[in-house]
Amino acid sequence: MGKVHRWGMAVAFVVIIASAYFGIRTVFVEDKSATVPGMVGMQLVDAVEALQKEGLLAKVDQVDSPERADTVISQNLPAGEKVSKGKVVIIRVSRGGSVLPIPDVRGLKFEEGVKRLSEAGFKVDKIIRVTDKLKPAGYIIAQNPAAPQQVAANCMVNLLVSTGGTGGGAFVSVPDLKGQGIDVVTQVLEQIGLTVGSTTETPSAEVPAGTVLRTNPRNGANVPEGSQINLVIARAPRPGEVSPETPPAYDQDPQRAAAVKTVVIKNTEPSDIPTKLPDIPAAGSQKESAKEEPKAEPAKAPQPEKPAPAVPQKTAKLRYQVPPLTKPLSLKIELTDDTGTKVIKDDMANGSEYISMNVPFTGQATITIYLGGDFVWQDRFN
Template sequence: MGRIFRWAVVLVILVMLISGSVAFYTIFFGGKDLVIPPLREMSVLDAVDEAERIGLEVKIEQVDSSIPAGTVLAQWPEPGTKVRRDKNIIIKISRGGNKRAVPDLRGMETAQALKKIQELGFTAGDMVKINDDSRAAGTVIAQNPAVPAVVDDEAKIDLLLSLGPVPKDGRVPVPDLAQRNEADGRELIAQSGLKFGGVEYVSTQNTPGGMIMSTKPKAGAMVRLGDSVKLVVATNQKKPEPKVTPPGSAETPSGTTTVEQQPAQTVQVGPAGPVKTVITPKDPEVAGALGIPTASTSGGVQQEVHPPQQVSGATGTAKIRYQVPPITKPMGLKIEMVDATGTKSLLARDVKGGEYITLDAPFVSESVVTIYLGGEFVWQERYR
C-alpha cells in the first residue's frame, strides 16, 4: 500500500508540473503569433471579417466625421502590433452624414473669416467684440465651435473679435493697414474707434493699384478716439485733377473737366452735427475728386427711407449683436434693414462706448442690415 501511495503522489506532482508548464508557455510565449492587420479606410464589414478571420474580437465605436458612413477611421492597437489570440481590437468608424470640420479662423481679419465661412457652406453666427492688447482691431480672437469640431452643414460659427488695445488716457494706436485694400482699411479704422479721414492717391509702379501704402498719422501713432486717419493708397495711373468751369462758359480750356451742377441738397454731417448746404455735381467720380460727399459715398447723408411694402408673413429673424467700441463721448448709432418690404430704421440714437446692442428683427425673404456709427459705415451683414 505504501508503494502505491507513493506512486500516486508522484503522478499527481507530474500532472501539476505539466499543467503549470503549459499555462506558463501559453501566457508568456504562446498566442503571440497574431499581428494586427491595417484596417483603416476599410468598410466596417470588411474590417470585422478580417479581424475575426485571424482570431481577434472587435469592438466598434462611432464618431462624427465627414468621411462616408461605415468607414474605419482609426484602430487600436496600431497595425503591426503582436497580440495574443482572442485579444480585443477597437475600431472607430464614421457616422457619415452632412458633417464637416470647422475651419480655424483665429488670427484672420473679420472680412477674411466671413468669406471663409461662406465658402465652406457655414453660416456666420453672433459676433462679439472686446478689447485685446495683443491683437489688432478686427482680428478673430476665438470661435465657437472651436477646431477640430465636426458639425452639420450650414451650422453657425460664432466669432469673438478684437477691438484692439484698451485705450490709454483716451488714446489708441493707429492700426497698421499697409498692404491691405481700401475697403478693409476703412473698416479697420472704424473698428479701432477712429474716423475715416479720406484717401490720398499716390501714383507708383512699385505697389499694386488700390493697395494701402501708409496712413496719416502713421501706424502705431497714439491718437485720440474719434480722430481722423487718412489712407495713402497706390494708383498705377495718374489722373488729371478736374477743374470746375461754370455752366455756359464761353470757352472750355483743353484738359479741363466741366462739372454739371444740380440743385443744392441738404447734407447732414455726422449723427448730430451741423446742417450745411453744398452744391453736388451729378458725376460721382468728379464729386469724389473734388472732395464733395455724395449720397452714395457719405455715411452721414440723410437718406430717404422708403415705406415698407405690405407683405404679410416674416420668413426669418435677424439676430443683430453689436458692441460699441471705446469712445470718449456719445455718438449716433444707426441700424438699417432692407428686405422685401423695403427699408426700415431699426435703431437711431446716441450710444456710449462699450454699450452692447441686441436686436431681433423679423424680415421677409432675405435682408441686409447695415450699421453706421457717427455717420460712418461700420458693418453690413446679410440674413437669409
C-alpha cells in the first residue's frame, strides 16, 4: 500500500507541474496579439469576416451616408494596429438610402438659392454673412457641401452670403503711383480708401525729383481698405553721388567700352596682358589718334537709405473649425496686412478639424479662409 501511495503522489505532482507549465505558457508566452484589418470601403459581411480571422469582435453602428447600404465608412481603430484577441472594433456602416445631386447656388441671390435647394430636396442649415466687395449684398458666395457631387437626401446645406463691401473687410488694389507728386498720390489713395503712410527719400534720376519712385506694398498688391501705403520719394543725386538705379561710370563711356572690345588675346599660350588700351582712330581719319579720355573718378558708394521706423507686430488669434465633410478638402489660409498678402497655411483638412493659430501681423490684417477652393470665412484684426 505504501508503494502504491508513493506512485500516486508522484503522478499527482507531475500533473500539477504540467498544468502550471501550460498555464504559464498560455498567459505569458503564447502570442495573443491581433492586427486590426483595414475595412473602410468593404461590405459589412466581408468586414466582419476579416475581424473574425484576427480573433476580433465587431460592433456595428449604422449612419446616414451617400455610400451604398452596408458599406463600411469608418472604423474606430486604425488599420495595422496591434491589439489583444477578443478586442471589440467599432465599424460605422452606411444605412444607404437615396442620394441626390446638390445644385450649385453660388452667385445666386439668397432667396433664389434657397428655393433651388428646396426644389432639389435639400434644406438650409447655417447662414454665415460676411463682407465681400466683389459680391453684391444678398448674394451667395459659397456653399457646403459644394457642387457638383452626390450627397444624402437629408443633408443640410450651409451658405456663405455677402453683405456687400461695407463694414470693413473689403480689399483694394494698390495703384501705380510712380512719377506722381505727393499731392496727387494723397488724393488718389484717399479716393480708393487708402492713406499715405511713411515717406522716405532716395537718390534717383529715374523719375523727377519729388515724385514717387516706388510704394510698399508694391503696385498691384491687394490690401485691406483703410491700409497705409508707404512711399519712397526720389530726390536729385548730390555731386558725386550715384543713385541705385544709375549704372557705373565705365558703363556710360562708349569710347572706353569700344576700346575694351579691341583688346583681343590671340595666343593660347600664357602671355602678358596689355596694361594700356590701344588708341581708337578718330572718325574720318586713320592717321590721327584719338585723344585719351580723362580718367573717370571712382564713383562714390550710394548713401544707404534711412530705414523706415519699425512697426510693432501684433498677433491675430485664429480659431476656426472645419464643417463636417464627406471627404478631406484643400484648406488655404491667407493673411493680408500692411506688408502685403501671403499664404500661412495650404494643406488638406478633414471634417470637424479645429484650426488654432497665432499669426503675427503688421498694422491692420485680414485673414481669409478658402475650403475646397471656395471662400468660406474672413475676419479682420486691428
